[in-house]
Amino acid sequence: MALRGLAGSGLSSRGPLDEAEAGAEGHEAPAVVAAGVVLQDDEEDEGRGRGLLRWDGFSAWLHCVCVVGFDLELGQAVEVIYPQHSKLTDKEKTNICYLSFPDSNSGCLGDTQFCFRFRQSSGRRVSLHCLLDQFDKDLPVYLKDPAYFYGYVYFRQVRDKTLKRGYFQKSLVLISKLPYIHFFHTVLKQIAPEYFEKSEPYLEAACNDVDRWPAPVPGKTLHLPIMGVVMKVRIPTCHDKPGTTQIVQLTQQADTHISVILPTVHEVDLFRCFCPVFLHSQMLWELVLLGEPLVVMAPSPSESSETVLALVNCISPLKYFSDFRPYFTIHDSEFKEYTTHTQAPPSVILGVTNPFFAKTLQHWPHIIRIGDLKPAGEIPKQVKVKKLKNLKTLDSKPGVYTSYKPYLNRDEEIIKQLQKGVQQKRPSEAQSVILRRYFLELTQSFIIPLERYVASLMPLQKSISPWKSPPQLRQFLPEEFMKTLEKTGPQLTSRIKGDWIGLYRHFLKSPNFDGWFKTRRKEMTQKLEALHLEALCEEDLLLWTQKHTEVETVDLVLKLKNKLLQADREHLPVKPDTMEKLRTHIDAIILALPDDLQGILLKTGMT
Numbered sequence: 001m002a003l004r005g006l007a008g009s010g011l012s013s014r015g016p017l018d019e020a021e022a023g024a025e026g027h028e029a030p031a032v033v034a035a036g037v038v039l040q041d042d043e044e045d046e047g048r049g050r051g052l053l054r055w056d057g058f059s060a061w062l063h064c065v066c067v068v069g070f071d072l073e074l075g076q077a078v079e080v081i082y083p084q085h086s087k088l089t090d091k092e093k094t095n096i097c098y099l100s101f102p103d104s105n106s107g108c109l110g111d112t113q114f115c116f117r118f119r120q121s122s123g124r125r126v127s128l129h130c131l132l133d134q135f136d137k138d139l140p141v142y143l144k145d146p147a148y149f150y151g152y153v154y155f156r157q158v159r160d161k162t163l164k165r166g167y168f169q170k171s172l173v174l175i176s177k178l179p180y181i182h183f184f185h186t187v188l189k190q191i192a193p194e195y196f197e198k199s200e201p202y203l204e205a206a207c208n209d210v211d212r213w214p215a216p217v218p219g220k221t222l223h224l225p226i227m228g229v230v231m232k233v234r235i236p237t238c239h240d241k242p243g244t245t246q247i248v249q250l251t252q253q254a255d256t257h258i259s260v261i262l263p264t265v266h267e268v269d270l271f272r273c274f275c276p277v278f279l280h281s282q283m284l285w286e287l288v289l290l291g292e293p294l295v296v297m298a299p300s301p302s303e304s305s306e307t308v309l310a311l312v313n314c315i316s317p318l319k320y321f322s323d324f325r326p327y328f329t330i331h332d333s334e335f336k337e338y339t340t341h342t343q344a345p346p347s348v349i350l351g352v353t354n355p356f357f358a359k360t361l362q363h364w365p366h367i368i369r370i371g372d373l374k375p376a377g378e379i380p381k382q383v384k385v386k387k388l389k390n391l392k393t394l395d396s397k398p399g400v401y402t403s404y405k406p407y408l409n410r411d412e413e414i415i416k417q418l419q420k421g422v423q424q425k426r427p428s429e430a431q432s433v434i435l436r437r438y439f440l441e442l443t444q445s446f447i448i449p450l451e452r453y454v455a456s457l458m459p460l461q462k463s464i465s466p467w468k469s470p471p472q473l474r475q476f477l478p479e480e481f482m483k484t485l486e487k488t489g490p491q492l493t494s495r496i497k498g499d500w501i502g503l504y505r506h507f508l509k510s511p512n513f514d515g516w517f518k519t520r521r522k523e524m525t526q527k528l529e530a531l532h533l534e535a536l537c538e539e540d541l542l543l544w545t546q547k548h549t550e551v552e553t554v555d556l557v558l559k560l561k562n563k564l565l566q567a568d569r570e571h572l573p574v575k576p577d578t579m580e581k582l583r584t585h586i587d588a589i590i591l592a593l594p595d596d597l598q599g600i601l602l603k604t605g606m607t
Contacts, residue, residue: 055083058211063149063175064088065207068100070169076101080200082207088175089121091333092149098331100153100171102301103354109157111193113185114301115309116151116327119334137571138218140238141519142319143179143266150176152184153301154192170196172203178216181309183233183265190229190260202227229259236265242317243440270439271418271431273310276370276398278418278435280385281314282496283406285439286503287366289315289446291322291510292404293345295361297352297369301327304351307370311349314439318447321515322347330354347511367401407506408498414438445494446503447516452488453481454520459528466535470528473521478508530574533563537581542588550597553589557601560586 064086069079076097081088088096099116102108136144152174160168172192174184191206209226216222218237223230274281287294288311296311298304305326312320325332328350332338338348345364352361361367386399414435421431459471482501490500507513541560545553564582567574590601 055085055211057213057215058083058207060215061176061178061210061213063177065203066096066100066173066175067203068097068171068173070101070165072164080203082203091121092118094331095333096151096173096175098329099151099327100155100173101169102155103329108155108300108302112153112155112157112300112302113188114153114155114305114327115181115185116153116301116305117148117179117325118151118332120147120149138237138239140236140240140317142316143236144319145179146177148177150179150181150184152176152181152188154188156192156196172196180216180265182267183231183262186231186260186262187226190231191227194227231260231262233262233265242444243437267313267436268306268309269428269432270310270313271435272428273307274314274435275428277368277400279415280400281414281435281439282408282410282442283385283400283404284311284368285314285442286406286408287402287404288312288320288349289318289443289510289512290503290506291320291347291512292366293347293364294349295352295357295364295367296350297357297367299371300353301351303370304328304353307368308349308351315443315512316440318443318512318516319519320349320512322349322511324349326351328352330356330360365402366404369398369401371398406498407503408496408500411438411496413495442494442496445490445496446500446507448493449485449489450481450504450516451520453484454517454524458524461531464528464531464535466532466539470525470532473524473528476517478505481508526570526572529566529570530572530578533567533572533574533582534578536560536563537578537585541585542592545589545592550593553593554597554601557586557589 065080065082066078066088067080068076071077078088078093078097095118099118102112102114153171154173155169155171157167157169159166172188172195174188176184178184191202195202195206206227213224214220214222216235218235219239221232221234223232225231271278274284277284294311296304296307298307308324308326312324323346325334325348328338329335329352338346338350339360341363345361350357350361386397386401417434418431420426421434454476457474457476459473463471482504485501485504490496541556545556548556560582564579564586566572567579590598593601
């Protein structure tokens with residue numbers, strides 16, 4: 001294995017006060033200037049000839065692996081990018097450098113794990129693995145996040161007298177387009193400690209293991225070996241029943257080689273994150289549902305990222321369509337955009353640790369200040385809802401700082417249930433199951449009336465004619481929807497009382513409604529296209545051509561070919577036999593045409 005230099009990121013080292021000054025003065029993040037190191041495949045690898053194809057398996061799971069270290073002269077720097085052909089823009093490298101280390105005020109000694117999320121650079125040519133595009137349609141909508149990268153960090157800071165700074169500081173970072181938080185944190189736990197002992201050869205071996213993994217196909221249960229450990233996981237699918245764990249349990253005879261079984265790839269420990277604020281969990285659910293600007297101020301990136309991810313997760317299976325940053329720093333490329341005082345705060349959830357944010361974001365309407373998250377079994381004191389004017393610094397007491405008045409009455413039953421669990425020392429996992437089920441039922445009670453109304457906008461199947469364009473969906477009329485709530489509202493499935501109508505009116509103006517409705521409208525439009533295709537297939541198209549001119553027949557063939565292309569490109573929900581029937585129709589029509597026209601039409605392919 002050879003090593004080769006590549007331009008990396010060199011970032012100056014500063015404490016929180018220096019960072020605050022930089023943020024206050026609006027300075028740009030430093031340019032990418034340092035020399036890093038990229039691992040290169042051995043050029044004499046017996047001519048495997050696989051080139052980039054060798055890394056197709058790896059690319060289905062990860063974009064790349066980075067090692068971020070600390071240099072006294074350069075600050076944080078990308079030391080290693082693997083595999084060597086991985087492309088990161090200078091802006092992306094800069095983001096990774098700053099987001100891979102805790103703020104200096106966090107005081108994270110030992111090993112720390114957390115997650116961050118950042119936008120892919122505009123103009124990036126997204127080269128998704130060929131399989132990913134095919135099965136993306138089967139993923140739950142809340143696990144589709146194509147415009148962002150996720151960074152999964154294992155940071156180590158230990159005393160080392162041999163170093164000038166007195167500390168060893170380094171992060172192993174997995175960069176992926178997949179929001180599989182629990183899975184990638186588990187992978188890092190397996191490989192990071194040994195990497196810090198054995199360095200680059202170990203990292204190369206681990207990446208080679210990942211390259212041999214099967215693709216993360218939704219609905220599949222996979223056995224994934226990495227460095228002597230075998231993990232058993234199941235990739236979720238949009239057809240799963242919400243709230244269920246589909247992983248096949250360990251059987252002693254068949255699965256004796258399995259080391260780790262993960263019941264979920266993407267969920268976090270919900271109760272551990274909500275534990276300090278579970279008295280206000282329903283209010284926080286409303287704030288997330290409505291896409292309200294929300295800041296989580298925490299003592300470390302672990303607490304901030306876990307809490308932000310738990311908030312986003314609490315409205316599942318509804319997707320949170322606004323931006324969210326599990327860990328956000330003043331060097332982030334969106335810092336100015338998200339902290340400006342010249343306009344209302346954007347719809348975004350930020351997780352921060354730098355004390356400077358207490359001043360910069362004090363105009364934000366909703367702020368959660370949390371202390372250290374306790375280990376499982378230890379329950380922190382419940383925080384109170386406080387007025388925003390009481391929040392002066394990050395050292396303020398933990399609390400939910402907001403003047404928001406919830407639309408719904410607080411559900412005392414869930415609070416009693418969780419409090420009883422605390423008294424009886426119920427495991428955090430069991431508490432999380434209770435809380436997740438509660439959020440799921442709340443979200444479903446809210447969304448079912450919307451689903452029912454949107455389904456009524458679909459044209460009747462008898463209105464679909466093979467010789468006309470597919471009919472359009474009826475328009476969503478807010479007042480018409482509101483009238484349906486009297487008889488078929490959330491009161492049919494939820495015991496919670498309150499101003500449901502007000503909550504819906506607010507939601508219909510939110511980014512989450514806009515994203516949800518666009519997704520549903522696209523699905524229903526594709527369903528209409530599929531039904532139109534099926535109607536075409538039931539017609540005797542050859543008989544039709546006998547009654548029409550050659551020009552009209554050629555036009556029909558071209559339109560049918562376009563329909564096939566559209567069905568394939570947009571993954572229309574068409575049965576395979578429908579596609580085959582259509583191809584048969586096209587072939588029969590072409591063969592009935594004169595030879596010269598046959599030649600022209602056959603050259604267009606797809607027959």
